[in-house]
Amino acid sequence: MPDIILHHYDLSPFSEKIRLALGYKGLDWKSVKVEAVPPRPLLNALTGGYRRVPVLQVGADIYCDTEIIFRALERLKPNPTLYPTGVGISKALSLWWDRATWKPAIGILVDYIGEHLPPEFLADRKDHYLGYDISKAAMAPMLPAYVQEMTAFAEWLGSMLQENGAYLTGNALSVADLTCYHSLWLLRANCGAEEIDKQLNLSPALVAWMDEINAIGHGKSIEITPEDALEIARTATPSLPSVGFNDPTGIAAGSRVSVTPNDNARVPVTGTLVAADAQEIIIRKDTPETGVLHIHFPRAGFETLPVGLSTKSVA
Ligand SMILES: N[C@@H](CCC(=O)N[C@@H](CS)C(=O)NCC(=O)O)C(=O)O
The missing domain is CATH 1.20.1050.10 (Glutathione S-transferase Yfyf (Class Pi); Chain A, domain 2)
Structure with missing residues (x-):
């Protein structure tokens, strides 16, 4: 089982969902505590600018938003399932x-x-x-x-x-x-x-x-530093995407895209589209600080656009 790293802070309710999911699945994890108020430069380097919390890291795969984090945990350990009724x-x-x-x-x-x-x-x-x-x-x-x-x-x-x-x-x-x-x-x-x-x-x-x-609790975790997490990402290789390539709007693999939440903190993350299905979008980023990363977002609640059509770009 690869290292599972959660970037979070204690009072974050969205993080609490994921801590409980880790406890429910009996997954051991590494905890990186982040500040409740940015700047969070090392986390930012991993997410390409997505500013919300929590973020799940599995090696060089970065999962932004609880919806896609649940999907990742389900893939890592299918039982007990988080979707017993579909x-x-x-x-x-x-x-x-x-x-x-x-x-x-x-x-x-x-x-x-x-x-x-x-x-x-x-x-x-x-x-x-x-x-x-x-x-x-x-x-x-x-x-x-x-x-x-x-x-x-x-x-x-x-x-x-x-x-x-x-x-x-x-x-x-x-x-x-x-x-x-x-x-x-x-x-x-x-x-x-x-x-x-x-x-x-x-x-x-x-x-x-x-x-x-x-009473489910948070399972077993140990604390690591943001620097440790960055080093783990830098020296890891992203996993082979478990989704194929199927963008319902015809955006081609290899295109530059921006992915932006459609509610709060509307900061676009830009990168190269590597894989997609109706539920998930994966973009690639490569910086000297992080090495190659695959950053995963859910479709629901996010807008994926070819770069050039979005209003603002950060990378
Ligand atoms: N749709 C996101 C929402 C996450 C979210 O809004 N998290 C709050 C903390 S609980 C947040 O990021 N607040 C602003 C911040 O911490 O920068 C998810 O499901 O992960």
């Missing part, structure tokens, strides 16, 4: 949850702990990540709406547990459970579990489900 339902539920709950969850979070967030964190999130002000004062007028929306969504989760089984999509845990758990985890860990359970009217079944997910 890929579609788990992924669709996850994408909806990530997008729909991010703003209301942050709105509730800052109501509890906003005064403790450093000004440089708030400035970074406004200017370089979300594009809006997440200070307590700025979010306060909409707080009732955030609570109303999260309460409605949480009730949907409760109804899934009632109708589908012990987990959201059936009797076994899936990616959807790890994903829908993460924003509730963020709130309960920072604001107090009892307060959040009461404020969002979380049912006893939902609380028991969260306790069960929490």
Whole structure:
């Protein structure tokens, strides 16, 4: 089994999904702690400029975004599967949850702990990540709406547990459970579990489900430095792509492309297209600092364009 390296920080809810997935699959991993506020120059060198967290590294293969990280983990160790009821339902539920709950969850979070967030964190999130002000004062007028929306969504989760089984999509845990758990985890860990359970009217079944997910833990990890991770990438060779070449829009292999998230932190990463299917895009980058890398992105939530058509380019 190759080294599995997770670049993450403790309070990142998206990272929590992946730490739990590593624990669930019983995979040993190496942990690289990054700052909650950029610059993160060594991580940047590996991702070509993708600025979000977490990032999974397997040798010289770099996986950006939790959706594609789950896919990579599933390939590395298929059992226990993260998709017991099929890929579609788990992924669709996850994408909806990530997008729909991010703003209301942050709105509730800052109501509890906003005064403790450093000004440089708030400035970074406004200017370089979300594009809006997440200070307590700025979010306060909409707080009732955030609570109303999260309460409605949480009730949907409760109804899934009632109708589908012990987990959201059936009797076994899936990616959807790890994903829908993460924003509730963020709130309960920072604001107090009892307060959040009461404020969002979380049912006893939902609380028991969260306790069960929490008990999975993060598996076994050891800490390494960003420099160690860079050296591992530099001396490794990217794995043979496990997807073929099938771009639904006819972009040819070998083309220069830019890949850009279509929600937040819209920084394009440019590189040479090496492999693609309907779900995944792999680009190649080669710098003296990193050697040859294959950087993987999901299709969902990202725009891949031939270079020249995108609005901005970083490489
Ligand atoms: N779609 C991404 C979202 C990741 C994301 O938004 N992560 C947050 C941290 S939990 C982030 O990157 N925040 C800005 C930052 O840390 O630079 C994924 O699924 O990985």
